[in-house]
Amino acid sequence: xxxxxxxxxxxxxxxxxxHIVCGQNLSAVGWVGGTLPERTDMVELPNAxxxxxxxxxxMALAGKRPVFIVRYQGFNWLTAWAVVNYAAKSDALWGRPxxxxxxxxxMEGRIGPVAGSSHHSLFYRMPGVRVYAPMTPGExxxxxxxxxxxxxxxVFYASEHRGAWGNDTELxxxxxxxxxxxxxxxxxxxxxxxxxxxxRLSREGIRADLLHISQLKPLLVPPPFSAKVLVLxxxxxxxxxxxxxxxxHRVFGTETHVLGLPNRTAGFADWADVLPPTAExxxxxxxxxxx
Amino acid sequence: MNFLERVYRKAALCRAFEEExxxxxxxxxxxxxxxxxxxxxxxxxxxxxxCEDKKLWPKIFIQHRGHxxxxxxxGDMVALWRELLGDKRxxxxxxxxxxxxxxxxxxxxxxxxxxMGSQIPIAVGYCHATRHPTIVFAGDAAIxxxxxxxxxxxxxxxxxxxxxxxxxxxxxxxxxKKVRRSWSIVKVTEGFGLLAFATEDSPxxxxxxxxxxWPLLLNVTTTRLFWHAGAGRDVPLGKDRHTRVRAELCxxxxxxxxxxxxxxxxxTDQVKASWALALxxxx
Numbered sequence: 001x002x003x004x005x006x007x008x009x010x011x012x013x014x015x016x017x018x019h020i021v022c023g024q025n026l027s028a029v030g031w032v033g034g035t036l037p038e039r040t041d042m043v044e045l046p047n048a049x050x051x052x053x054x055x056x057x058x059m060a061l062a063g064k065r066p067v068f069i070v071r072y073q074g075f076n077w078l079t080a081w082a083v084v085n086y087a088a089k090s091d092a093l094w095g096r097p098x099x100x101x102x103x104x105x106x107m108e109g110r111i112g113p114v115a116g117s118s119h120h121s122l123f124y125r126m127p128g129v130r131v132y133a134p135m136t137p138g139e140x141x142x143x144x145x146x147x148x149x150x151x152x153x154x155v156f157y158a159s160e161h162r163g164a165w166g167n168d169t170e171l172x173x174x175x176x177x178x179x180x181x182x183x184x185x186x187x188x189x190x191x192x193x194x195x196x197x198x199x200r201l202s203r204e205g206i207r208a209d210l211l212h213i214s215q216l217k218p219l220l221v222p223p224p225f226s227a228k229v230l231v232l233x234x235x236x237x238x239x240x241x242x243x244x245x246x247x248x249h250r251v252f253g254t255e256t257h258v259l260g261l262p263n264r265t266a267g268f269a270d271w272a273d274v275l276p277p278t279a280e281x282x283x284x285x286x287x288x289x290x291x
Numbered sequence: 292m293n294f295l296e297r298v299y300r301k302a303a304l305c306r307a308f309e310e311e312x313x314x315x316x317x318x319x320x321x322x323x324x325x326x327x328x329x330x331x332x333x334x335x336x337x338x339x340x341x342c343e344d345k346k347l348w349p350k351i352f353i354q355h356r357g358h359x360x361x362x363x364x365x366g367d368m369v370a371l372w373r374e375l376l377g378d379k380r381x382x383x384x385x386x387x388x389x390x391x392x393x394x395x396x397x398x399x400x401x402x403x404x405x406x407m408g409s410q411i412p413i414a415v416g417y418c419h420a421t422r423h424p425t426i427v428f429a430g431d432a433a434i435x436x437x438x439x440x441x442x443x444x445x446x447x448x449x450x451x452x453x454x455x456x457x458x459x460x461x462x463x464x465x466x467x468k469k470v471r472r473s474w475s476i477v478k479v480t481e482g483f484g485l486l487a488f489a490t491e492d493s494p495x496x497x498x499x500x501x502x503x504x505w506p507l508l509l510n511v512t513t514t515r516l517f518w519h520a521g522a523g524r525d526v527p528l529g530k531d532r533h534t535r536v537r538a539e540l541c542x543x544x545x546x547x548x549x550x551x552x553x554x555x556x557x558x559t560d561q562v563k564a565s566w567a568l569a570l571x572x573x574x
Binding site for chain 2: 020043045046048050051052054055056057058059061062064066081082085086089090092093094095096
């Protein structure tokens, strides 16, 4: 079963249990790319992005554990406010848990300055929010299980990527012994390019470890075996990835580097696009670091 | 006790509480920012009394300047004092101060996060999920928020059992409504297909509007006595709503003067006793 089918199956069970799934235009965009069951009991929110997230927060406050779907992560510039200011703080302020799962979806390629790429850094800095970027069926199911645990009171932010929905394979860390020259920590869709880059580097005799980050906050990663670290992400470099790199440096004393989206605004033409690092770019960056 | 007497009793309690808060702020015994609801007490007092008569126990969403709503619906006064004192035994565990108070259980009053008007779409989402009668209080500035307007639209579309109460004193801090907008919230709300009325805060007038089917919006003209925040007066005492309503009720012999005096005294005693209780150390 691939990631798309896993999400659909769990969403179906979520609705069967009397919980809420809500978002805009759920059926109009192919039941959000096939990740939703074709049911009519999901809540179609009006196309009022700013109010819509607060409707979902109200549903969470009522204990309905809503799954709130944001079709493009860039829309979070409009929707994040209620989630991070109310749902994420409600338990701490008033002892009223307000758990909700924000399914926020990224994609790339000729889609312009807002709809492209991941924006999980927006949520990453706020207390009361757990941030995930599940790219495999097992990771999504594990995150969902935690969200549905009795007593879970936080906001769960799932930074999804359309490029991973067809994936049916669990992605395993590749760790050498202490002779590894560099440890690559990869987030979101960059994990697939990183796998290819690791293979290429290996062919060239460069021992690079590859460590997958599915849970960004609280950060869940194995320690690096090498003294040098490269963190990859599908978000801008000034965001969560830099903080994760700093944490790795602080805890393990490693020399850390980051490679994410280039720091410019995306346009719709190929030449103007802003894309996550390719395998080729990752290989090049690793070689620069190891010089 | 008749309806107006019970409204007056609640309003008198709110007024006694707010005046005591004012004194405690001036004496620097309360140091968090306070948002006083004096002048606006007849709105929650009337609505809460009406709900009691109807045996309606609504979910309530408020924002800052919510002390009177909290008290009128039966919120614990000692817990409110403690909240203003930053005590962990306060109604929001000392986290809410004056602006983000709440009350759990009965009455069920949800706290506010500090973003003006955010309680409006959150209340609509809550009401959509539960279909439980819900009342949301906001000011005439908060209702201008884009998400508040969208929330009115969705409440109308979904035919939710929700009452929107706009406490309209015509001011956002000190910026007048006519400077901020050219439109009327009643007309905008009607445009969404939702029933809406402009009304005054006189108890008898307001009560007559509450029985209309919900979703319903009431834009209630009122007067804020104290500053936007902290201690200081917005209006001269002669224009104070509480003073005028009290005088009118006595003049028209709606309430016996003795009953008014008794209510005032009881309120003062209750406020002073609750302050003393609030200061008691935890056992």
